Structure formats: structure tokens, C-alpha cells
Amino acid sequence: MLVSNQAKVVVIGLDCAEPTLVFEEWIDELPHIKKIMDTGSYGRMRSSDPPITVPAWASMMTGKDPGQLGFYGFRNRNSYDYEDMRLTDSTSLVEPTVWDILGKRGYQSIILGVPPSYPPKPIKGNLISCFLTPDHSVSYTHPPELKEEITDRVGTYQFDVKNFRTEQVNELLDDIYQMTQIRFETAEYLLQHKPWDFFMMVEMGIDRIHHAFWHYMDEKHVLYTDSTYKEAIRKYYQYVDGRIGELLACIPEDAHIFIVSDHGAKRMDGGLCINEWLMREGYLKLKNKVDEPVPLTSDMIDWNKTMAWGFGGYYGRLCLNVKGREPKGIIPKRHFESIRNELISKLKQIKDEQGNLLETKVFKPQKRYKDVKRIPPDLIVYFGDLYWRSVGSVGNNTMYVYENDTGPDGANHDYHGIFISNTRPVYAKDADIGRLHLMDMAPTLLSLFKIGKRKKMRGVNIFNEPSLYARIKKRGP
Known part of the structure; x- marks a missing residue:
């Protein structure tokens, strides 16, 4: 009442x-x-x-x-x-x-x-x-x-x-x-x-x-x-x-x-080009070389040689290409956790252009949330303790940029x-x-x-x- x-x-x-x-x-x-x-x-x-x-x-x-x-x-x-x-x-x-x-x-x-x-x-x-x-x-x-x-x-x-x-x-x-x-x-x-x-x-x-x-x-x-x-x-x-x-x-x-x-x-100190990093580490393969910054689309990716790809934004989202889950998945399900752990370890070791650790935080949704409904990213990444944003575009020819790739933006969350x-x-x-x-x-x-x-x-x-x-x-x- x-x-x-x-x-x-x-x-x-x-x-x-x-x-x-x-x-x-x-x-x-x-x-x-x-x-x-x-x-x-x-x-x-x-x-x-x-x-x-x-x-x-x-x-x-x-x-x-x-x-x-x-x-x-x-x-x-x-x-x-x-x-x-x-x-x-x-x-x-x-x-x-x-x-x-x-x-x-x-x-x-x-x-x-x-x-x-x-x-x-x-x-x-x-x-x-x-x-x-x-x-x-x-x-x-x-x-x-x-x-x-x-x-x-x-x-x-x-x-x-x-x-x-x-x-x-x-x-x-x-x-x-x-x-x-x-x-x-x-x-x-x-x-x-x-x-x-x-x-x-x-x-x-x-x-x-x-x-x-x-x-x-x-x-x-x-x-x-x-x-x-x-x-x-x-x-x-x-x-x-x-x-x-x-x-x-x-x-x-x-x-x-x-x-x-x-x-x-x-403040936003910079942007870490997440897909450029994945390509350098051997997790992501494009069909053809890209010479200028463009958004990454699925038709650009050689899925038969790709284990992971990422999205840009105020935080990074990584998805793994899992066999039997994604249409052209290549990671056996029994190796899913080991690849995910490997990525976490490497992401935490990313340094800036001066050689300093970015203090990047990475977590698995299944460990952070009480429940996991629908389809979460396989990894959620806070680059540089959120002083850095995730840049999803490719063709930057660098891992580091100092402006947002989707338009002017001086702050991160x-x-x-x-x-x-x-x-x-x-x-x-x-x-x-x-x-x-x-x-x-x-x-x-x-x-x-x-x-x-x-x-x-x-x-x-x-x-x-x-x-x-x-x-x-x-x-x-």
C-alpha cells in the first residue's frame, strides 16, 4: 500500500x-x-x-x-x-x-x-x-x-x-x-x-x-x-x-x-592501437596490408590465421576466434583458457613509447561479474589505468596515437x-x-x-x- x-x-x-x-x-x-x-x-x-x-x-x-x-x-x-x-x-x-x-x-x-x-x-x-x-x-x-x-x-x-x-x-x-x-x-x-x-x-x-x-x-x-x-x-x-x-x-x-x-x-594521455598490437604479436592477420587508418571490418581479416581481434573505445574489448564457436574459429576449446591467460600476461607488459609500463588492467568477465549473460568480450582491458583509450582502427603504422580515431576527444572515463x-x-x-x-x-x-x-x-x-x-x-x- x-x-x-x-x-x-x-x-x-x-x-x-x-x-x-x-x-x-x-x-x-x-x-x-x-x-x-x-x-x-x-x-x-x-x-x-x-x-x-x-x-x-x-x-x-x-x-x-x-x-x-x-x-x-x-x-x-x-x-x-x-x-x-x-x-x-x-x-x-x-x-x-x-x-x-x-x-x-x-x-x-x-x-x-x-x-x-x-x-x-x-x-x-x-x-x-x-x-x-x-x-x-x-x-x-x-x-x-x-x-x-x-x-x-x-x-x-x-x-x-x-x-x-x-x-x-x-x-x-x-x-x-x-x-x-x-x-x-x-x-x-x-x-x-x-x-x-x-x-x-x-x-x-x-x-x-x-x-x-x-x-x-x-x-x-x-x-x-x-x-x-x-x-x-x-x-x-x-x-x-x-x-x-x-x-x-x-x-x-x-x-x-x-x-x-x-x-x-x-585526461587522455593517448590511444593504444589494440589491433596493431595483436598483429605485431601474431594473434591477428589481415588479408592485405593497410596503409592508412581505417576501421577494422571482418572482411579485412584472414580468419584462418587469426586468434583474436579487438574493439576501440574508452576501454578495450578482445574477442577470441574459437573453433566451434565463431564461424571460422581456429582456437581449440581446450586451449581457450591458456590463450586467454597468455594474452592477459602480454597485455600487462605493454609499455609506452618511453619504455614505461602502461599499468594496464585486464580481467575476465567470468571472474568479475556475479553472472555472465548474453555474449561478453573474452577480455576487458583498461589501458594505462584508463589514461589511455583503446583504438580499434588499423593502418596507423604505430601502436601509439595521441588523438582519438573517432573524432576530437580530450578525456577518458x-x-x-x-x-x-x-x-x-x-x-x-x-x-x-x-x-x-x-x-x-x-x-x-x-x-x-x-x-x-x-x-x-x-x-x-x-x-x-x-x-x-x-x-x-x-x-x-
């Missing part, structure tokens, strides 16, 4: 918000965020593996890891055919979210831009889909008529910026501000005009501005140049803090408030995002409660509605777990 005096719960998601910038460098310039930190609690919150938007938000809102969810990034293998890839969207998410569970108890939710929520699924309440939405020609709200209402009452909703990997950074900056403005105005409208018990929004602007402007801000960046854009990220954080202040004015004083991010950010709440756990000695895990959010949110932790959730209730304080202090990357 719905509790009539239930306090409302609010989650403000800031995709990619970086804890060092928020908690240390700029906190005195973010008065609305600082006020919540001073009166409540905050900490660094460990992201999912891999630490990227999809699957991180889904992991946060289900309490399940990517293996349990069955998707490991934006693009996943749909079958063992070489070209059969599937883009993640809301249909990929079959585990119940916080708002699904609340809806069954009669609670109303407002969900705005939480990935992956396109195409929109029915919920008890109102929903606007996320940045995966292709354009305004499709249905992107629940109920469907909410689409026209938002357009009439607020304006044209913006799912994302057109292209955050662009040289036209001045236009991009304007687009980021415009996107953030319309999204917060939409949030304020919904809070004021729709019934709700649980509200959650995700703003993508911080992620986009990090990728486009980090190298203008960070003097340690390999591409740093003194520019008028040096303060772009700082000023945008200040703007977002102001918008949060306006949003909070629409929320009851007794509401439980959270400000969170799905992962952090750090980092392991930890932010957690801020206006509530302080009973066990915490001070406001800084250390490093949490984003899977702790789902059981914590449910607990505020007096709903217990659901089956197979991996997280814990942040506010009522006596052992948590000791546990989180021991967590590493």
Missing part, C-alpha cells in the same frame, strides 16, 4: 561528474552542491566495469552488474558471427529498475533522460527517454501525449548535443548550455505539474564538455594549449550548480536528495563518480563517507520507501549497513 506521508526522493544524475573537481578544486564555487554536502554526506562512488554511461546508469538503478544485465557497453555481440553487433537500448534492459519496483507498490515516478530508456517503456508516472533517442520523429515519452505537452509548455526537448567530437567547439559550447537549460526547465515543469514520489533525471552536459574541453583545462594533457576555453568546464559546473539550485526550489524541504554520477573523468546526499548514514564519523559503489544506490533508494533489497541485487543500503564504512575504505579500482 502507498504510504500517504511518504517523503519524496530525488536523484539528480550528472553524467561523468568528476569527484576531484567537485569535492576539492571547485566546491566553494558550487554553493548549492556544497550546502547538501555540508548538511548531509558525500563520497567517491565506484562505477561499473566498464565505467561508461551504458551500462553504468542501468547498474546503478537495478543494483545488478553488467554481467547480470547482459550488456557491456553501447555495442555488444549479438551472436558469435563476426559482424553481428547489437546497440544497447531499453529493450536490452530486462532487470527491474527502481521505478519499476516502486510502480508495483503504487508509487509514481518522473524519469527524465536516464540511460538506457529509449524506446520508452510504460511506467507508473511520466518518462522522457535518454540520449539514445534518434530524433523527435519517434515516440520518446510515456505517456505518448507527454511529448506534445512538453513541446507546447516548455519547448523543443534536446536529447543530446549533435556532435561532441568536433572542431567547432564554440558552437558545441552553445549547444551544451542550450541542452542543459531545456532539460532542467523540463524537469522543473514536470515536478510542478505531475504527481510524483520518486524523481530522477540525468544531465549529459558534463560528460560532453569533459570530452570536448578537457585538454584546454588540464596543463598535464598531451594536447594542452593555452586557450580562451581554459575555464569552460569550470564555468559550466557553476552553471549546473545554479540550475540545481533552481530545481531544488521545486522540491519539498523534507525530500531525500541525491546528486550522483555514473563515472568520473581524467575514470573509475569513480560522485555521491552526495542530504542524509548522513548513522555509522559515518563525518560527512565524507569514503568510496561507495553505484550498485549501492538501488537498495538505498528502495529502503527510503521501506522496500527491502530485491533478489540478486549486489549493493547494500548505504544508510543502514554497519559494516559498510570499513568495507568501502578497502575498495580499490
